[in-house]
Amino acid sequence: MHQRPQIVIDEKIPFIKGVLEPYADVNYVEGAQIDSNIVANADALIVRTRTICNEALLKNSTVKFIATATIGTDHIDTAYCDARGVFWTNALGCNSGSVYQYIASVLSWLVREKQAELEALTLGVIGCGHVGSKVVRLGQLLGMKVLVNDPPLQRAHGGNFVSLDELLQQSDIVSLHTPLTRSGEDKTFHLIDNVNLRKMKSSAWLINSSRGEVLDGEALEMALKNQAIQGAVLDVWEHEPHISVGLLNQVALATPHIAGYSADGKATATAMSVQALSRFFNLPLDKWQPDSIPLPQQSTLLTIDASNKTISQLFAEVVWATYAITEDNDRLRNAVADFEKQRGNYPIRREFQAYTINLKQGNSQLVDFLKALGFQVTLS
Ligand SMILES: NC(=O)C1=CN([C@@H]2O[C@H](COP(=O)(O)OP(=O)(O)OC[C@H]3O[C@@H](n4cnc5c(N)ncnc54)[C@H](O)[C@@H]3O)[C@@H](O)[C@H]2O)C=CC1
Numbered sequence: 001m002h003q004r005p006q007i008v009i010d011e012k013i014p015f016i017k018g019v020l021e022p023y024a025d026v027n028y029v030e031g032a033q034i035d036s037n038i039v040a041n042a043d044a045l046i047v048r049t050r051t052i053c054n055e056a057l058l059k060n061s062t063v064k065f066i067a068t069a070t071i072g073t074d075h076i077d078t079a080y081c082d083a084r085g086v087f088w089t090n091a092l093g094c095n096s097g098s099v100y101q102y103i104a105s106v107l108s109w110l111v112r113e114k115q116a117e118l119e120a121l122t123l124g125v126i127g128c129g130h131v132g133s134k135v136v137r138l139g140q141l142l143g144m145k146v147l148v149n150d151p152p153l154q155r156a157h158g159g160n161f162v163s164l165d166e167l168l169q170q171s172d173i174v175s176l177h178t179p180l181t182r183s184g185e186d187k188t189f190h191l192i193d194n195v196n197l198r199k200m201k202s203s204a205w206l207i208n209s210s211r212g213e214v215l216d217g218e219a220l221e222m223a224l225k226n227q228a229i230q231g232a233v234l235d236v237w238e239h240e241p242h243i244s245v246g247l248l249n250q251v252a253l254a255t256p257h258i259a260g261y262s263a264d265g266k267a268t269a270t271a272m273s274v275q276a277l278s279r280f281f282n283l284p285l286d287k288w289q290p291d292s293i294p295l296p297q298q299s300t301l302l303t304i305d306a307s308n309k310t311i312s313q314l315f316a317e318v319v320w321a322t323y324a325i326t327e328d329n330d331r332l333r334n335a336v337a338d339f340e341k342q343r344g345n346y347p348i349r350r351e352f353q354a355y356t357i358n359l360k361q362g363n364s365q366l367v368d369f370l371k372a373l374g375f376q377v378t379l380s
């Protein structure tokens with residue numbers, strides 16, 4: 001071990017510059033450029049999804065610690081790390097509130113553009129962990145019937161789950177929230193393939209904000225061309241950042257893997273990574289947090305008039321004021337080759353808890369509803 005830990009950090013991880021320098025030698029490198037030469041003498045890596053941490057990267061290195069500032073871990077060969085004694089950790093739940101906001105924005109778009117009456121629809125949630133459980137609660141708050149499929153959870157705890165077939169056959173909106181896994185009885189690679197797409201209602205919508213490979217993109221493109229389902233919303237893609245333009249042209253909303261990109265989620269991910277590194281190397285940063293999280297361009301004080309609005313309409317108006325998914329969709333469609341650039345220069349997005357709603361013509365039921373969604377609310 002070096003006297004001062006040698007740390008390689010993905011240069012796109014926000015809030016971290018200057019934090020570790022008093023205690024370590026730090027090298028900031030673009031995630032996809034972090035290679036075996038760069039990590040050869042490193043003790044620790046703090047990465048994102050763009051650094052594949054496998055034998056090829058690690059075998060000739062001194063790396064003992066990897067933190068990924070993400071929820072997903074499919075870019076880390078965890079079996080190899082475990083066998084080699086490389087400690088690895090992810091930022092559990094860090095950006096689940098951000099993905100929840102993303103799904104809320106998709107539902108708002110369905111209300112605004114497709115006149116969806118959410119309370120009459122069935123929402124199917126596949127994978128009910130940190131993100132999926134928030135999406136389940138969202139559906140319930142909106143008065144939707146919610147079906148949940150999560151075989152590992154069901155085996156571990158029992159509960160109110162349905163089979164994948166039942167969920168696909170009965171849901172009007174299906175949302176994917178599983179990790180990407182390529183082996184084992186619960187493997188999710190191409191979980192939604194040609195066969196499973198054919199089980200869905202022809203009026204159904206499919207949302208994928210998990211990992212591109214959980215969905216067979218070619219099969220989805222065909223299903224959309226053949227109107228086997230009504231539409232799809234994709235945040236994640238096979239072969240990112242080189243995504244299929246054919247598929248992009250078929251989906252209703254397309255975004256460049258930014259569902260988890262709230263500033264709140266990024267700050268939490270960085271804090272969790274720094275704290276984990278601090279514990280591992282005995283640094284005095286076990287409780288470190290960023291000093292502040294920047295505010296978005298728009299005001300975080302929203303005045304909303306509730307008169308003559310259904311719960312769905314109020315929901316759509318409030319959510320849209322915090323995050324309009326069409327902005328990300330338009331940016332991607334205008335410059336698909338800039339997929340990675342758009343992720344790197346993502347605007348400041350804040351989650352619901354950063355907003356205070358000044359509700360006019362509301363009542364205590366609506367106040368409770370908005371609070372349950374995560375907003376701060378005043379009634380005037
Ligand atoms: N688009 C984005 O920006 C983001 C994407 N993600 C993705 O979302 C995934 C889920 O995130 P979390 O909810 O935090 O993970 P989590 O680990 O808390 O929950 C995943 C759930 O999926 C379940 N599951 C596993 N295999 C399954 C299968 N075959 N069928 C049904 N359920 C299955 C697990 O039992 C677990 O309950 C992450 O692994 C990541 O890949 C996460 C954050 C941001």
Ligand SMILES: O=C(O)C(=O)[C@H](O)COP(=O)(O)O
Nearest residue numbers: 048049050070071072260261
């Ligand atoms: O947390 C996850 O898992 C995600 O998918 C992240 O939001 C992806 O972020 P990057 O690591 O690709 O910046």
